[in-house]
Amino acid sequence: MTTRKELYNSVDQLTVSKYAEVRFNEVDSLGIVWHGHYIVFFEDGREAFGREHGLDYLTVKAAGYTTPIVSSSCAHKLPLRYGESFRIETSFVNTPAAKLIFRYKLFNEDNRLVCSGETVQVFLDAENQLVLNTPAFVLNWKKAKGLL
């Protein structure tokens, strides 16, 4: 992620926070949230971002595209335990590539970093073909958000 950090900048004003509570069924036998659930939390954050900023799954679908995840990563700093609340911070990363990049930071109730991560999505058209140029509806969205 170091090279990406130099190329692209996450857009501070395009950050959405979502609050959640640890569910009993998310905690493993060590008493901490099982690591795989963070991918769900990232999706929760991404969906909250999409709904707030008009870039949600149904908008993408209506434009004739799907945006499968092509890569994801997660670095864990602190565990979450049952009964804890946490905040998912989702930031849009403005890239010239035909991709959607989101960065995630989870914070516990003491505002300490629980984990950080990133997902990359590509655009497939109605024929499931990879789109090499950023679709018009995304360019328009970026203009409206002051990113172009």
Added chain:
Amino acid sequence: MTTRKELYNSVDQLTVSKYAEVRFNEVDSLGIVWHGHYIVFFEDGREAFGREHGLDYLTVKAAGYTTPIVSSSCAHKLPLRYGESFRIETSFVNTPAAKLIFRYKLFNEDNRLVCSGETVQVFLDAENQLVLNTPAFVLNWKKAKGLL
């Protein structure tokens, strides 16, 4: 389930066993398999049954139907812990209704009953309409299995 037991009989020869191991991520903070995962195990058993007896999801789909679950139940007798293997026994219940009924029994390594359950599925046609009579492909399947 007592009344059903009188009306319908599970077909002993139409029982398929599938073996599995408890995954780390299936165990909760009490050290036992979280109860909701048994619904997944039932589906694993049902899919194993379908593949062995030609009544799998893709066969149903090719015939033009979907078979959503309309009810499910599970009674837990013993816990499963990490490191344990278990057997899922899935039995077809022969009903005159336009439904697919399966009963499940899970057994641990000592062959003791872990849980039992049941799912009921209905048939929807290509227009997502409920089908009131058992579809022909199921009647043919039942004949081939000696159930009609």
Added chain:
Amino acid sequence: MTTRKELYNSVDQLTVSKYAEVRFNEVDSLGIVWHGHYIVFFEDGREAFGREHGLDYLTVKAAGYTTPIVSSSCAHKLPLRYGESFRIETSFVNTPAAKLIFRYKLFNEDNRLVCSGETVQVFLDAENQLVLNTPAFVLNWKKAKGLL
């Protein structure tokens, strides 16, 4: 559930509603919420009930007990799709037995019933032994709620 309905009454004033949105990862290839996720929704409702009424997992644990699920059932009436919100209504069922019984009803945005279900939990003491009489902390809780 018919016999239980005669013996026990769900306590109308002890009903808690929780609102949620269908996640992308909860929807199956038929475009509807996969049936197994409703067990998670029931747990979400039960935990919301516990937090609001002081009968949550951590309170139970502090009293020296665990309350594993011994049976669960779910009857599906309508599907939920991606983008839909829903309400989980969780009701405490007052039983003289040493059990915790909850009933659940899920409603979609049109306030139509999506599914109903029930879970039964027993009490295990610190030695994981089944408790035959309702623990004192539950009796006190019932008194405080006007159920005894």
Added chain:
Amino acid sequence: MTTRKELYNSVDQLTVSKYAEVRFNEVDSLGIVWHGHYIVFFEDGREAFGREHGLDYLTVKAAGYTTPIVSSSCAHKLPLRYGESFRIETSFVNTPAAKLIFRYKLFNEDNRLVCSGETVQVFLDAENQLVLNTPAFVLNWKKAKGLL
């Protein structure tokens, strides 16, 4: 992962293959396995490796340690669909650090690469403190495997 590739080498002879089938409940509304399930597949692979090579969760626990995941990544190349079988290839990466590093490759029935990924685990002692030197039981295990 490029820099790690130079520092550490995955050990070819320490690679374990596990075969699995796509479950209905793992497929999303686009008809492909939801990306978050690959973290489960990686765990399935890691557990198969541990059982075959004596480095499983219960062995680690018996030695007085836990090994939480501190980072994970996944790069998706091809989708998996319902009805497909796949192979999870899990390789041990021999590092001098007090960590367990595994690399994963998933292959479809045509032996084409579906995804690759990596997880990193650290060692916590019985007091949940980070262990800075590789525990003796792991050094002994490495010697027995010809890695030291």
